[in-house]
Amino acid sequence: MDDADPRADLAAAGADASAGPMPTARPDPSAPHVPSLDDSPCARHASSRHHDPDGPPLERKVRHDIWVLGLAVGVFGASFGVLATTAGLTVAQACAMSVLVFTGASQFAVVGVIGSGGSLGSALGSALLLAARNAAYGVALAPTVARRSLGRRLLAAQLVIDESTAMAMAQRGRRAREQALWTTGAAVFVCWNVATALGAVAGDAIGDPEALGLDAAFPAGFVALAVPHVRTRAGRVAALGGVLIALVLIPLAPAGVPIVAAALAVLPAVLFAAPPSALRAPRPPTDPGHDAAAEPGGGS
Amino acid sequence: MSWWAIVGLGAAAYALKATGLVIVGARAVEGRMLRLAALLPAALLPALVVVNTFAGDRRLVLDARAVGLAVAVVATWRRAPFVVVVTAAAVATALARAAG
Numbered sequence: 001m002d003d004a005d006p007r008a009d010l011a012a013a014g015a016d017a018s019a020g021p022m023p024t025a026r027p028d029p030s031a032p033h034v035p036s037l038d039d040s041p042c043a044r045h046a047s048s049r050h051h052d053p054d055g056p057p058l059e060r061k062v063r064h065d066i067w068v069l070g071l072a073v074g075v076f077g078a079s080f081g082v083l084a085t086t087a088g089l090t091v092a093q094a095c096a097m098s099v100l101v102f103t104g105a106s107q108f109a110v111v112g113v114i115g116s117g118g119s120l121g122s123a124l125g126s127a128l129l130l131a132a133r134n135a136a137y138g139v140a141l142a143p144t145v146a147r148r149s150l151g152r153r154l155l156a157a158q159l160v161i162d163e164s165t166a167m168a169m170a171q172r173g174r175r176a177r178e179q180a181l182w183t184t185g186a187a188v189f190v191c192w193n194v195a196t197a198l199g200a201v202a203g204d205a206i207g208d209p210e211a212l213g214l215d216a217a218f219p220a221g222f223v224a225l226a227v228p229h230v231r232t233r234a235g236r237v238a239a240l241g242g243v244l245i246a247l248v249l250i251p252l253a254p255a256g257v258p259i260v261a262a263a264l265a266v267l268p269a270v271l272f273a274a275p276p277s278a279l280r281a282p283r284p285p286t287d288p289g290h291d292a293a294a295e296p297g298g299g300s
Numbered sequence: 301m302s303w304w305a306i307v308g309l310g311a312a313a314y315a316l317k318a319t320g321l322v323i324v325g326a327r328a329v330e331g332r333m334l335r336l337a338a339l340l341p342a343a344l345l346p347a348l349v350v351v352n353t354f355a356g357d358r359r360l361v362l363d364a365r366a367v368g369l370a371v372a373v374v375a376t377w378r379r380a381p382f383v384v385v386v387t388a389a390a391v392a393t394a395l396a397r398a399a400g
Contacts, residue, residue: 065382068381068382068383069382071383072382072383072386075386075390087301088301089301093301093303093306096303096306096307096310097306097309097310099310100306100307100309100310100311100313100314101306101309101310101313102310102313103313103317105348105352106309106313110301110309114301116357120301120305124305124308124309127309127313128309128312128313128316131312131313131316131317132316133340133344134313134316134317134320135316135317135319135320135324136320136337136340137317137320137337137340137341138316138317138318138319138320138321138322138324138325139320139321139324139325139333139334139337140325140334140337140338140340140341141320141321141325142320142321142322142324142325142326143325143334145321146325146326150322153321153322154318154322156321157314157317157318157320157321157322158314158317160317160320160321162341162344162345162348165340165341166341166345169338169341170341210397211394211397211398212390212394213364213368213389213390213391213392213393213394213395213397214390215352215365215393216353216364216365216368216369216372216389216390216392216393217386217387217389217390218352219348219349219352219353219365219368219369219372219389220368220369220371220372220375220385220386220388220389220390221382221385221386222345222346222348222349222352223349223369223372223373223376223385224372224376224382224385224386225341225345226341226342226345226346226349227376229339229341229342229345230342230346234339234342235339235342236342238339238340238342238343239342239343239345239346240346241343242342242343242344242345242346242347242350243346243347243349243350245347246346246347246350246351247350247354247360250350250351250354250355250358250359250360251358251359251360254358255355258347258350258351258355259344259347259348259351262343262344262347263340263343263344264343265343265347266336266337266339266340266342266343267336269339269342269343270332270335270336270339
């Protein structure tokens with residue numbers, strides 16, 4: 001797995017990695033270095049297309065993978081809808097929470113604590129602890145959207161969640177990262193909210209989400225999402241540290257604390273295991289052939 | 301659960317996201333903080349997996365969810381498509397629950 005093409009692994013996280021060597025014969029929009037009229041209406045975005053520093057655009061295959069991810073997230077969204085109404089929320093409240101809070105682990109924590117008879121205070125406390133990691137994700141994603149207007153960055157902020165961060169930070173180059181952030185954020189937002197509504201309305205018909213094993217879908221999806229991030233030594237150290245911290249703290253600390261504390265695992269990863277080059281991207285290009293194919297004008 | 305709690309939680313969750321992306325992130329353009337932040341998914345995704353699989357009520361538990369996780373890890377290792385990973389884990393967990 002170590003010497004694999006980063007994109008093949010990403011694809012494994014999103015969809016069929018064995019789609020074969022058949023190249024999609026679409027014309028590369030960044031290939032011609034002549035600005036086209038099509039670009040002018042959104043010149044601010046298009047202007048970056050003709051420079052290399054931003055890297056290639058998001059591959060179409062990754063876009064496809066992202067929507068598959070969105071559909072899978074819909075499975076957890078439906079189980080959230082069911083659990084929320086079971087815990088006593090109205091359908092409208094369940095839907096409002098998915099739109100406004102829009103961070104799955106926190107939402108599950110709230111309805112989990114409320115559903116098991118816990119206090120509102122501990123429900124909200126756990127949810128906020130879990131949501132704190134989105135602030136750190138935001139720091140990681142900030143350079144990706146730094147040149148956008150304030151309004152656009154404020155809009156992007158709502159989309160800063162595990163899935164969009166994981167997909168964006170797995171890409172190489174600013175442009176692909178930004179496209180992955182918006183696409184994943186949009187796909188998950190749409191699927192998560194539609195599924196919440198369906199689950200909340202049809203809760204009785206769906207039955208017990210746990211009997212269907214739906215609670216296992218969330219960690220399973222995150223296993224696949226983590227793959228591109230554990231390709232470097234630093235990533236593996238961080239992952240191992242995060243797992244150990246979480247395991248130790250589960251019996252000792254209230255819900256939410258183990259996750260927040262697991263973020264500390266990035267410290268040993270940076271101190272002991274990270275050559276600077278490993279941190280810019282999951283892996284620098286090693287295959288000159290595929291790199292040439294990714295460069296604008298490089299052969300297509 | 302009251303509407304105030306939902307709206308308040310939504311506002312707080314959004315404030316956390318925006319603080320990172322718009323306020324702190326804009327100042328930490330390069331350097332060590334960014335290197336740390338870039339490793340967060342590597343640390344947090346596996347931690348979320350562990351908590352969602354092995355956490356009980358303030359204790360570690362080994363139940364049907366562990367079966368689902370094992371299936372997910374094997375399926376991911378075998379480079380199964382995402383949908384297959386998620387579906388196989390859910391089915392395995394459901395079967396383990398039905399059996400146990």
